[in-house]
Amino acid sequence: MPTENLPTPLPANVPVCPVRGSVIYPTMVQHIDASRALSIQAIEAAMSGEKVILIVSQRDKDVDDPQGSDLYDVGTACNVLRVRKNPDGTVQMLVAATSRARVTRYTRGDYLKADIVPLPTETGDPVELQALTRELREKFEVVAAGGKVSAESVQAIQGKDNPGEMADHIAFNLDFKLEDKQAILEATRVTDRIRRVLTLLDTEQEVQAVQARIRAQVKEEIDKNQREYYLREQMKVIQKELQGGEEGEEGDEAEQFRAKIDALGLKPEVKKEIDREVGRLARMHPDAAEASVIRTYLTWITELPWNVRSEDRLDVPEAAKILDEDHYGLEKVKDRVLEFLAVRRLRKERAERGEIEASEVNKGPILVFTGPPGVGKTSIAQSIAKALGRKYVRIALGGARDESDIRGHRRTYIGAMPGRIIQGMRTAATKNPVILLDEVDKLGSSYQGDPSAALLEVLDPAQNQHFTDHYLGVAFDLSEVMFIATANYPEQIPAALMDRMEVIDFSSYIEQEKLEIAKRYLLPRQLVQNGLKENQISFTDAALERLISHYTREAGVRNLEREIGTVARKVARRIATGEVKRVKVTDKELDRYLGQSRYQPESEAREDMVGVSTGMFYTPVGGDILFVETSVMPGKGGLVLTGQLGDVMKESARAALTYAKSNAGRFHLDRDKIDNSEIHIHVPAGAIPKEGPSAGGAIATSLISALSGVPARRDVAMTGEITLTGRYLPIGGLKEKVLGARRAGIRHIIMPKANEADLRDIPLHLRSSMRFHPCETVDEVLDVALVGGLGALERGTDAPAGVTPPAPKRKSTRRAPGASA
Structure with a gap:
């Protein structure tokens, strides 16, 4: 029997490189990418030996670690021309296929090796071979005209003179099944090989004819403008022509997405855009990279609550009950929520x-x-959601510096995702949740955009029904969401953003409120967290009060809860070791568990003193009192200020000195003595910076007391700003300042008359135990603050030190609304 060519001499034993889903034929030069360890080691073994490797196809492409039984018995022997290692650890090999080879035995070590024998190629009958070759050329031309093979490959195949090589190259370039390609590789007789290829070409030609007929049928039935509908009808005709054949996986997936999207009840303009993406997915190969992007996008679309709502619970009395159960105090906030309901x-x-x-x-x-x-x-935002019967989502905005945190990334970026707002909506799974935008004052900005600007559309009721996330690319309605923002420093919120929000101010808790919160909420929670029962530990009210005043200094109750937890842990240890069975914590035992007191609240002065007045100050952790001391010494004149005073307090001191000089005659002050003395004003606690205008009244009282020799009353504390003409101007934080003064034992409060309305915020039991003196001028302040009142200054005589006469019955001492002596 004549042969086409003699087999190439081959080594008896060669490394094996398994490949999945493809077959390589002799005379071809191909790149092969290897990522599996056994393939890479086989390539390295070939390079270190005779540079010959056997390329064999796997029977099942899903097997990651194939054995000899998983491979076909016939492969292609190849010379390794070049090997390149990639940065990701994979290897790319360029091989020249030389001949078919049959495996007689596989062996497995670190890699697969095979004992092989070359397969001789028989040409068959020459006349038959010539006829088959001519038929092969004609059928290939017909099939190639359908566009299944590139023009370069068609030209190369038609230029082949060797019939066996032509059949091999046609099989390689057309999309035949792996089993068919392997059968062509195993055919040693060229005539048999060509017959197999002709059979496959006949099948391919029939498929192309059916496709052409399907296109013609669909084109007649479907309107040209309905492109997406046309594609779906085409798929139906394909199914009919195949007579029950299984629909592709990508078709199933697209139809599933289409069914879900139809059930969402989207607006027409939104649905049109989403349907376009579904159509793209249906036309795309499921393993394509773009298909994965579209699949993720459609998953987001179908999981968003486009028309899912939770039923609002609009029972105002029930909501009031829930808010009272969850929080003590906060009456203004609760009232506002109930008004909303x-x-x-x-x-x-x-x-x-x-x-x-x-x-x-x-x-x-x-x-x-x-x-x-x-x-x-x-x-409180959680309680609002609970009272409304809505879902609750918290979005932490602290430190967010990128606009895409709010609006999301465009889908053109790798790893793109929607912004936090859309992510929160998917988490809520309803269209009308309560979304808390936490720490909105701590938003940052960078070259990537300003997230606070992106929030403008989110928080504008006139715009957020058409909020467009960059990732979604379609409008999403946020108008039914109840947005609540939180901030520590409202002045740090951009003005445009602040204009869209209604401010509800949370003031500091007073000690009585902290005591009730500790008893109702903090203590039970810490008992559970530390494994204690109610009968194993108890706190007296005195212990909690001392814990609040001597171990914490804060506006809220976080540190208070930490200190309670510290005591509970130490008690738990004593109980666990059998030292005690139950513990009652009193105020005297706090030192045992927490050490010495960390804070000592300021208290009123022991006696009336010349040049020492009592002021009030406010910080974010509460209010307190401070003393202003003034000393007059011989010198060249001048004003010395110490105590880390800020610029505004320094200006208040200069204004007080100017006021004293301009009224020196009326107050019987020695003008020459003032000009020839060095006046030193000091505010103790020099390590703490102090700033603000509200100490003006206290500085003026201390200064005039030192210059006149009239003592200032120790039981009077004051707050207010002064002017050169003696006006007493309003200030802020009155409630916190009054609470701090009451803690220090102060009974009389001097305040600007313009702040009388703020007295309503002070609890009734405090107003009833203190006396408030609204003043409009510095004269009225001095009338109350100095021993003997304004009369002592005008008479130029000193009142006896240590004596605190009752406040004179002047206009400045009328009782404020709601206050009692």
């Missing part, structure tokens, strides 16, 4: 009667809770 209920009733549009029911203000840390801003 009442308005929502009335709107809903009007909408049911057809008096207003249904869309008007869900519109509402954007609330921003401002106040110091630990006062319950975040937790």
Whole structure:
């Protein structure tokens, strides 16, 4: 029998490189990418030996670690021309296939090796071979005209003179099944090989004819403008032509997405855009990189709550009960929430009667809770969601510096995701949740954009019904969401953003409120966290009061809870070791568990003193009193200020000195003595910076007391700003300042008359135990603050030190509304 060529001499034993889903034929030069360890080691063995390797196809491409039984018995022997290692650890090999080879035995070590024998190629009958070759050329031309093979490959195949090589190259370039390609490789007789290829070409030609007929049928039935519908109909005709054949996996997936999207009830303009993406997925190969991107996008679309709502619970008394159970105090906040519920209920009733549009029911203000840390801003938002019966989502914005944190990334970026708002909506799974934007004052900005600017659309009721996330690319309605923001420092919120929100201020807790919060919430929670029962540990009220005043200094209750937890842990240790069975913690035993007191609250002066007045100050952790001391010494004149005073306090001191000089005659002050003395004003606690205008009244009282020799009353504390003409101007933080003064034992408070309305914020039991003196001028302040009042100055005589006469019955000492002596 004549042969086409003699087999190439081969080594008896060669390394094996398994490949998946493809077959390589002799005379071909191909790149092969290897990522598996056994393939890489086989390539290295070939390079270190005779540079001959056997390329064999796997029977099952899903097997990652193939044995000899997983491979075909016939492969292609190849010379390794070049090997390149990639940075990711994979290897790319360029091989020249030389001949077919049959494996007689596989052996497995670190890699596969095979004993092989070359397969001779028989040409067959020459006349038959010539006829088959001519038929092969003609059929290939017909199939190639269908566009299945590139023009370069068609030209190369048609230029082959060797019939066996032509059959091999046609089999390689057309999309035949692996089993068919392997059968062509195993055919040693060229005529048999060509017959197999002709059979496959006949099948391919019939498939192309069916496709052409399907296109013609669909084109007649479907309107040209309905492109997406046309593609779906084409798939149906394909199914009919195949007579029950299984639909491709990508078709199933696209139809599943289409069914889910139809059930969402999207707006027409949104659905049109989403359907376009579904159509792209249906036309795309499922393993394509773009298909994965579209699949993820459609998953996000189908998981968003486009029309899913939770039913609002608009029972105002029940909501009030829930808020009272979860939080003590915060009356203003609770009132505002209940007002919101009442308005929502009335709107809903009007909408049911057809008096207003249904869309008007869900519109509402954007609330921003401002106040110091630990006062319950975040937790009250949870209670609001609970009272409304809505889902609750918290979005932490502290440190966010990228606009894409809010609006998301465009899908062109690798790893793109929606912004935090859309992520929160998916988490809530309802269209009307309560979303807390926590720490909105701590948003940053960078070259990547300003996230606070992106929030403008989110928080604007007139715009957020068309909020467009960069990732989604379609409008999503946020108008039914109840947004609540929190901030420690409202002045750090951009003005444009602040304009869209309604501010609700959280003030510091007074000691009585902290005591009740500790007893109702903090102590039970810490008992559970530290494994204690109620009968194993108890705190006296005195212990909790001392814990609040001597071990914590804060506006909220976070540190208070930590200290309670510290005591509970130490008690738990004593109980666990059998030292005690139960413990009652008293105020005297706190030192045993927590050490010495960390803070000593300021207390009023022991006696009335010349040149020493009592002021009040406010910090984010509460209010307290401070003393202003003035000393007059012989010198060249001048004003010395110490105590780390800020610029505003220094200006207040200069204004007080100017006021004293301009009224020296009326107050019987020696003008020459003032000009020839060095006046030193000091505010103790020099390590603590002090700033603000509200110490003006205290500085003026201390200065005039030192210059006149009239003592200042020790039981009077004051706050207010002064002017050169003697006006007494309003200040802020009156409630916190009064609480600090009362803690120090002060009974009389001097305050600007313009701040009388702020007295309503002070608890009634405090107003009833203190006396408030609203003043409009510095004269009225001095009338109350100095021993003997303004008369002592005007007479130029000193009142006896240590004596505190009752306040004179002047206009300045009238009782404030709601206050009692």
